[in-house]
Amino acid sequence: MAQTHTHPLQLADLHLPALPDPWPLAWGWWASALLIIILLTLLYLVVSHLKVRRNLKAGKNQALAQLKRAQSVSEINTLLRQAALTYFPREQVAGLSGHHWMAFLDHQLPEQHQGFVSLNDAWTQALYASKVGDDIHNACRHQAEIWLRHALPPRSPQHTPAMKRDAAKGDRHV
Numbered sequence: 001m002a003q004t005h006t007h008p009l010q011l012a013d014l015h016l017p018a019l020p021d022p023w024p025l026a027w028g029w030w031a032s033a034l035l036i037i038i039l040l041t042l043l044y045l046v047v048s049h050l051k052v053r054r055n056l057k058a059g060k061n062q063a064l065a066q067l068k069r070a071q072s073v074s075e076i077n078t079l080l081r082q083a084a085l086t087y088f089p090r091e092q093v094a095g096l097s098g099h100h101w102m103a104f105l106d107h108q109l110p111e112q113h114q115g116f117v118s119l120n121d122a123w124t125q126a127l128y129a130s131k132v133g134d135d136i137h138n139a140c141r142h143q144a145e146i147w148l149r150h151a152l153p154p155r156s157p158q159h160t161p162a163m164k165r166d167a168a169k170g171d172r173h174v
Helices: 027-069 073-087 098-107 120-128 134-151 162-169
Strands: none
Touching: 027 073, 027 134, 073 098, 073 120, 073 134, 098 120, 120 134
């Protein structure tokens, strides 16, 4: 005789619940993603600011190196004009000469470093003289070095480098 065996508890099969859906994400994940995006944006802004600042100082350092090799007051004056045209708007610098040029250079310096206007007569004579005394040459070189160290790059936002301004307008000069 065959016995049928029945289970005494009559339990139904187990039905497992569906696995939790990974979407939509919990608010903590959204906050983490937003924080990462903000941090990456800040990192990009800081790096780009440092890169621009380094490029601005590179022009200043190059001008200081050229100043050491300058043999005449005329070369020093040309170097100052090139540096000024690099960092200041062309309209503001290109037409200046004589006393106005010296006043412009002094205006860019803190008051304790100004001295171009007082050197104006010696500077003008040295530009056109065939032979200049060492004291005048050294005074002009010293004042030019002060200007390159303390006036560049300009701290005021109205003075942007000419190259950057022209690139923003889309101008390309050959």
